[in-house]
Amino acid sequence: MTSVMSSASGLLALLQEPSTNDQIRFYALQNLNRVVHEFWFQISASIASVEALYEDEEFGQRELAAIVASKVWVAHWKPCLVGWAWGDVNITWICLSMHTRTHPL
Numbered sequence: 001m002t003s004v005m006s007s008a009s010g011l012l013a014l015l016q017e018p019s020t021n022d023q024i025r026f027y028a029l030q031n032l033n034r035v036v037h038e039f040w041f042q043i044s045a046s047i048a049s050v051e052a053l054y055e056d057e058e059f060g061q062r063e064l065a066a067i068v069a070s071k072v073w074v075a076h077w078k079p080c081l082v083g084w085a086w087g088d089v090n091i092t093w094i095c096l097s098m099h100t101r102t103h104p105l
Contacts, residue, residue: 008032008039015049022060025053029064036068040075047072 014028029050032043043050047069054065 005035005039008035008042011035012043012046012049015046015053025059026061026064029053029061029068033064033068033071036071037075040072043068043072044076 011028011032014024017024017028032039032050036043050065050069050072053059054062054069056062059065
């Protein structure tokens, strides 16, 4: 029987497990990595948790945390990579959807 995931919230909650439980956080990252293309918008709201795992030198799966964070970034900015322009200290991305996003350097 195949189960269908409708949210990444359960996996994101597992990232909050105490630092002594790396297996649970590794499980969560593995599965987030598998569904990041579908739930990147939910993961982006909790990206600080993913980044914290990458920054934790005691965490054994730092590279996986970096991969998940990178995939979220790419999914978020991919529609905007059509064009860019330098402004004072910001890069302004001109998006396909006609929205403009500014990212500080």
